[in-house]
Amino acid sequence: MKRFADLLELLALTPSRTRKIEALKRYFAEVPDPDRGIALAVLTGEMDIRNVKPALLRETVLAEVDPTLFALSYDYVGDLGETIALIWPHKAAGELPSLHALVELLNHASKAELPKVIGGLLSRAAIHERWALVKLATGALRIGVSARLAKTALAEMSGIDLQEIEEVWHGLKPPYENLFAWLEGRAGRPEVDHAARFHPLMLSNPIEDKDFEKLDPRDFSAEWKWDGIRVQIVMGAQGVSMFSRTGDEISAAFPDVVGNVMGEGVLDGELLVGHDFEARSFNDLQQRLNRKVAQGKQMQDLPAFVRVYDMLFDGDEDIRALGWEGRRARLDAWFARNRQTRLDLSEILPFGDWDDLGRLRRQGADEHGHEGVMIKLRTAPYVPGRPKGFWYKWKRDPNVVDAVLMYAQRGHGKRSSYYSDYTFGVWKGNEIVPIGKAYFGFTDEELKQLDKWIRANTTGSFGPVREVKKELVFEVAFDSAQRSGRHKSGVALRFPRINRIRWDKPAQEAARLEDMDAFVGASQA
């Protein structure tokens, strides 16, 4: 347990991603089964200690600590788990059991015994072990480590491709002994039921102007690029699951989709919200994302559906080796067999040559706010990763606006001594109102210049944030603009980045809020 507590502390406090991965690799290489598998489950959010809930921990601590003092402490610390770890009277009365034994203990104790069991463990633990213990028991790590980072460490440690690991991940269970055996070359790849498993996605490359002359339009098919999130639906005899592009299962948040699909197979598509397959804005979709469980009212107002564009398995037959045309034919036939209320097909856009498609792309952007078009090689098999020459995305030209720098904040990690996060705004009458924030799009050299400018032109400081003279203009590129109640300007930008720094341009010539209406109009259409 001590080793795991050390690991968690390092992960929580180290800003560098590389160092986090190094620490994870060391841990997985040096700690034996089954402890390392338990650690992996905790880090990937797969560990559920059913009976330990925050209320039970609170009850445990209140048996030991005066409630008023506890309440005052909780007010000050702000985090229940950390308050408990810090306030528990320090005894360090002995060693904690191994991670694996600890989880067994917590899972097998009855609800009535648990407060005593947890109290005993807290009394034996050292300070940072108490912190790790509470995190482990509640499953809420909040240390800035994603499941993907843990899996990346496994991939780097073993030399096995991350995608191969993700492909089997959802068929595996803690403590993952068969996974580690495979990663260490002691056994073959674990066999898992495809219906329970996520299949890594095929991704596209941006197309460049010079590519077009080499590509024959007759070899390619085109579709709209949909503005939702990429999902994979796995429909098997055991049930239906939906995964995000990184392999996180999101079924629980979308019962309206997974509960209403017919047939078996594995489909690739875009998750969208709207009635009758009329996709609404990404902002609307976002209200349903990042929720563990769906809420009834939201499901009524913002019903979810999936616009399907590819098929990986037809029933339980793996068809990924077929060309796109063959897979699409299977998909069409599958749709004809299985009537759907929450799935529809992404339409194929007929076009003659590339100029023709370019016109379509512009029209789609202007009239419907489409993000661009996808171009797919008709003969391409379904290959996980980002293979070259198969799928292209041809995004609409970015929108740009000249905005004025308002606030700057210091970054993280290597950038922690630089003001690298920028809030910018546009004119509304005689004041400037914020429309967005960006922290990339500039070179290291430009970052140094910006940092210097910000330090020389600061008008106020609020903790880590500096307010600056409203004099520096950024040309900000963004994918789309939407109405937003969260910003004072009433406008929010999608994917904003600093396109150019306009050292030359007077702030008076920056955009006005009225200018944003045209962008908002396009995406609302």
Place this chain on the structure above:
Amino acid sequence: MGFIIDRNLYVPEIDAWIDPSEPRARAIITHGHADHARSGHGAVLATPDTIEIMKVRYGEDCAGRFEPLDFHEPLKINGATVTFFPAGHILGSAQVLIEAEGQRVVVTGDYKRLRDRTAQPYEPVSCDLLITEATFGLPVFQHPDPRDEIARLLKSVAAQPERSHLIGCYALGKAQRVIALLRDAGWNKPIYLHGAMIRLCALYQALGVELGELLPATGMGKAEMMGQIVIAPPSAIRDLWSRRFPDPVVCQASGWMSVKQRARQALVELPLVISDHCDWDELNVSVLESGAETVWVTHGREDALVYWCKSQGLKAEPLALPGLDDDGGEGGE
């Protein structure tokens, strides 16, 4: 019953204020930190070490007159007697005992009970009224042994020889204590100092505190600073100044560092829980040992300690004193 001291820490019998936030004709200063010792008083009564610290910080003429008073030497002024006892907080830090009209009143100033060779060790003083600080006056504060914290630091230095370790700590007291702890743990290499640290470290050395070889951190090449330890004010360790060091590990030595979310927010990679104040248990013990029937609590999280004192059957109330740095910001002075 009236006390011989009022709630602004004014003692009428000797017409003196303890740690006043504004210039006064006569001030008794518990220790040299800026929220306790200010310039511009008429006469300053303090320990010789505190007077030296004030002179270094504010200049030789920062008060009209200095009256040094050694620990344990009772000084009679009018109908009252003033005696200083070590507070263990920083070099020269004192608790003030005032006796008059048959009452004993102790003003602790800032204090700690853990061993620290850079400060005269704390002694409990019995009294009727205890006026105590409560910077860490919540039971979540249980300070670990500082030697264990230094051991963690040295382990990190050994494991990452290509990086510098930058320790953010307050220039007066904390810096010298951290250096002394490093020396006692066997760190014999030079320790590098930010410019703001140099004068006070030199003063400590002049006053007999062994700190070993100290060098200025500025002007060193990046390669030379690999594997080295640098002491700097908290404001410098994440800012421009830190860019001169190779891939620095940002450390901070403060009692606040026990709260990991706080360390995370402050972008501290290696928090060192080293405090120059009592933790919760030490505050509790100090209150009980003093034998005081009445406790006034200042400087920090008063509510919890007042509540606890009442639960022990004592009379207790919070004092709201102006100008005291209750949070200590990043430094925890």
